[in-house]
Amino acid sequence: MNQGALTGSQDVPDHLRELTWKLRSIVGEDNVATDEPMSRHTTFEVGGPADLFVTPDDVDELREAVEACKLANTAFFVLGCGSDLLVSDEGYRGVIIGCTDGLVNVTTDGERIVCQAGVPLREASEMACELGLTGLEFACGIPGSVGGACFMNAGAYDGCVADVLESVWCLLPDGSLRTFSVDEMNMGYRKSRVRDEGLVVLSATFRLREGDQDRIRAKMDDFTRRREEKQPLELPSAGSTFKRPEGHFAGKLITDAGLKGFCVGGAGVSTKHAGFVVNNGGATAADVHAVIEHVQDEVERQFGVRLEPEVRFLG
Numbered sequence: 001m002n003q004g005a006l007t008g009s010q011d012v013p014d015h016l017r018e019l020t021w022k023l024r025s026i027v028g029e030d031n032v033a034t035d036e037p038m039s040r041h042t043t044f045e046v047g048g049p050a051d052l053f054v055t056p057d058d059v060d061e062l063r064e065a066v067e068a069c070k071l072a073n074t075a076f077f078v079l080g081c082g083s084d085l086l087v088s089d090e091g092y093r094g095v096i097i098g099c100t101d102g103l104v105n106v107t108t109d110g111e112r113i114v115c116q117a118g119v120p121l122r123e124a125s126e127m128a129c130e131l132g133l134t135g136l137e138f139a140c141g142i143p144g145s146v147g148g149a150c151f152m153n154a155g156a157y158d159g160c161v162a163d164v165l166e167s168v169w170c171l172l173p174d175g176s177l178r179t180f181s182v183d184e185m186n187m188g189y190r191k192s193r194v195r196d197e198g199l200v201v202l203s204a205t206f207r208l209r210e211g212d213q214d215r216i217r218a219k220m221d222d223f224t225r226r227r228e229e230k231q232p233l234e235l236p237s238a239g240s241t242f243k244r245p246e247g248h249f250a251g252k253l254i255t256d257a258g259l260k261g262f263c264v265g266g267a268g269v270s271t272k273h274a275g276f277v278v279n280n281g282g283a284t285a286a287d288v289h290a291v292i293e294h295v296q297d298e299v300e301r302q303f304g305v306r307l308e309p310e311v312r313f314l315g
């Protein structure tokens with residue numbers, strides 16, 4: 001996944017030569033890879049190569065890298081932990097900017113925890129527990145970054161990011177920086193202003209409450225146990241593949257449609273939890289797409305409900 005050395009070859013496509021040179025001058029030679037397989041940076045473990053893969057060390061580098069892509073008229077995509085992403089087998093034509101190597105600072109101030117965008121949400125949850133702060137227990141099993149969690153308004157069990165967010169510091173499309181209060185973030189079910197307006201999250205401030213550490217830990221342990229029991233955590237996936245349709249549960253509709261275990265190539269509907277499409281081994285993005293489309297068509301044919309993917313498609 002995001003950790004570890006970049007693996008791409010050092011051949012640079014002609015039209016990206018100048019931008020590559022510029023990006024190397026911003027983030028350093030070692031933090032720019034070419035032809036980087038996205039299967040290494042997504043929890044599905046699927047996806048072809050990104051032309052360029054850049055890992056800024058701090059906010060200034062990230063901002064300059066975004067600016068350089070815009071000046072070069074080259075598409076860019078900000079990546080967190082890749083836990084809600086299906087990248088095509090052809091990969092991504094443009095620059096992937098990874099946040100989880102460099103933007104990982106955390107500071108605390110009383111009941112507040114301030115996390116840079118690349119901090120794993122699970123780490124924030126763990127830190128809150130260690131500090132005896134309650135509110136982030138729901139996040140203990142969500143394998144995304146703080147940036148991705150703000151983008152998606154990630155949530156589980158009894159909470160979601162919007163419940164504990166105080167403010168988010170963002171890079172705007174015009175290159176300016178601005179802090180939004182949670183009320184200005186337009187957060188709803190898997191939606192946010194970050195998503196609507198193409199903002200880049202730089203850091204987020206969570207406002208928690210003092211709590212009893214043993215109770216916080218017990219709640220996290222309970223959530224973890226429930227996840228381990230019900231979810232196919234032993235196989236690569238991007239979590240719940242579909243959003244919850246109003247008045248229904250995606251997993252139940254898929255089970256009732258007789259699709260548990262339905263496979264195309266290496267991808268299939270999990271036999272443990274039908275809401276998850278999993279990589280059973282060697283899946284391509286095309287396999288995953290085919291499973292998703294078949295599930296959508298079949299559930300619609302049988303129950304008149306069109307399931308909407310929660311997973312984001314790229315490339």
Ligand SMILES: Cc1cc2nc3c(=O)[nH]c(=O)nc-3n(C[C@H](O)[C@H](O)[C@H](O)COP(=O)(O)OP(=O)(O)OC[C@H]3O[C@@H](n4cnc5c(N)ncnc54)[C@H](O)[C@@H]3O)c2cc1C
Pocket residue numbers: 043077078079080081082083084085099117118141142143144145146147148149150151152153154155156194199200201202233237238239240312
């Ligand atoms: C086993 C498993 C269980 C899961 N359980 C849950 C769950 O219980 N609840 C839940 O909500 N989700 C769950 N997920 C899905 C996923 O973890 C969340 O949606 C998470 O918030 C995605 O964060 P990420 O960093 O991985 O984002 P990525 O997959 O890297 O990116 C997702 C989107 O966020 C954007 N993004 C990422 N970082 C930034 C940034 N800094 N600024 C702006 N945009 C950014 C990307 O551009 C992209 O559009 C699960 C996934 C898995 C694999």
